[in-house]
Amino acid sequence: MSDFNKDEYLNDLPDMDDLSGQAAPAAASAADGASADSAAAAAGATQEGAAQPAAAQSQENGDSAAADGADKADAADGKADDTLTPLGQAKKEAAEYLEALQRERAEFINFRNRAQKEQERFRQHGIIDVLTALLPALDDIDRIREHSEMDDSFKAVANKIDKAFEKFGxxxxxxxxxxxxxxxxxxxxxxxxxxxxxxxxxxxxxxxxxxxxxxxxxxxxxxxxxxx
Missing domain, CATH: 2.30.22.10 (Head domain of nucleotide exchange factor GrpE)
Incomplete structure (x- = not known):
């Protein structure tokens, strides 16, 4: 599996604005109307506030600022998701799942390599234990080969022992x-x-x-x- 770059993938996703070309003017008109209504409401609020006590006006301004701050925070949190189409949102989730899958795959490969090394180490220890136990017998076979004649049957057994150890490295x-x-x-x-x-x-x-x-x-x- 090739390396996956989630940031490059997400940068290519379509925005909601790209797929809503005709809806943009209507949204702009609605925004202008909302701005006009807000201006009229602000003017009325100014006149009404002039008649209110100074303490009440200050409390109202504090509540309005807190509400505006909360709205801006919510808008910032959902900005990334709101600009994506449903297809874009689905692709974003798929990219996150793929990135997590690649991390899990890398961790599994590292675990498998460690397990193989441990298995080979235990295998060599077992071979060494067997070889060490048989060293006296192997030395006797070498002495017989050097100082006396070996019959065919004994020579065949000795050769099989040598080949068995060669098989295990x-x-x-x-x-x-x-x-x-x-x-x-x-x-x-x-x-x-x-x-x-x-x-x-x-x-x-x-x-x-x-x-x-x-x-x-x-x-x-x-x-x-x-x-x-």
Missing amino acids: VEKFGEKGEDFDPTKHDAILHKPDPNVEKETVDTVVEAGYRIGDRVIRAARVVVASPQN
């Missing part, structure tokens, strides 16, 4: 020969090696695991370091 890392990185490698031993120019992973004791950028367990390795 778990990445296994730590390889012999890669550069040592203290952010993902836990060096349990450093040994000098004349054949390397920088610190390099010589032996992976236990593989590391991570989900995205989050390291669940650093790879425990033996590091070959330059002799100098």
Whole structure:
């Protein structure tokens, strides 16, 4: 849904004066007649007021001013609605409802995004709990792969476990020969090696695991370091 500007929409609504061209002269004539009657009444009131006591005249003037003020306030409150045609009034109400609907829609989208983030966070916590509980078994599988022959059935089970964790975004890392990185490698031993120019992973004791950028367990390795 595109952005909706209620002010621009309301400025285009037709006024009552635009649809009452022929009624305007009659209204003007009525206004002139009312002005003449008001002038005559004002003249009579002046003559009558001259005969009244000063206190009564002052009270009457105060009441008239209060009444005029109330009429002007009422006229100001209803001015916007009185200048609109029935169709214009209906469009104005529709614009207000649409604006409120857009606010509710924006609040719902924000709530949905927060809920999705919370759901993903809880999902990762569940995966981490399962992975942490299975780490000893996974380390034993890696040792069997490295130091002994695995029969076909055991190898198939081990591969299924690896694929299951890959499906949930778990990445296994730590390889012999890669550069040592203290952010993902836990060096349990450093040994000098004349054949390397920088610190390099010589032996992976236990593989590391991570989900995205989050390291669940650093790879425990033996590091070959330059002799100098």
